[in-house]
Amino acid sequence: MGDKILVVGCKKTMDDTCIGCSRCLVGFNRRVGAFADLGDDAEMIGLMHCGDCPGASVVHRLTQMALWNKPMAEQPTRVHIASCITDHCPYQRKLCAKIEATSGAPVVRGAHPFKPQALFTS
Numbered sequence: 001m002g003d004k005i006l007v008v009g010c011k012k013t014m015d016d017t018c019i020g021c022s023r024c025l026v027g028f029n030r031r032v033g034a035f036a037d038l039g040d041d042a043e044m045i046g047l048m049h050c051g052d053c054p055g056a057s058v059v060h061r062l063t064q065m066a067l068w069n070k071p072m073a074e075q076p077t078r079v080h081i082a083s084c085i086t087d088h089c090p091y092q093r094k095l096c097a098k099i100e101a102t103s104g105a106p107v108v109r110g111a112h113p114f115k116p117q118a119l120f121t122s
Ligand code: SF4
Pocket: 009, 010, 011, 012, 013, 050, 051, 052, 053, 054, 055, 084, 085, 088, 089, 090, 091, 092, 095
């Protein structure tokens, strides 16, 4: 059985900026960026935000997801921390530590590789 992937991103980014989490989904589908080492049988089972600043509720959200997915026996085997967190979140050290300690799955820092290099030059 392949990996079951959960992506955790920044609430502010996921709600307001990153449309449809499309870049993470495309990165996963194409197996690029931090998803490059996943097998063809890997599945994306969730895209979840952190629960907002200062990252205190991420444990509750992981708990809710575990309960929600329990009837389907779908639990993540690997949690990716999206670049909206790794590149910008001032609370990421504690946030990632909580996710690592409570998810029961290995945490990988990074997700899609499609970040723009420059906005106003070609
Ligand atoms: S805790 Fe970090 S990842 Fe979560 S909303 Fe705030 S800045 Fe974004």
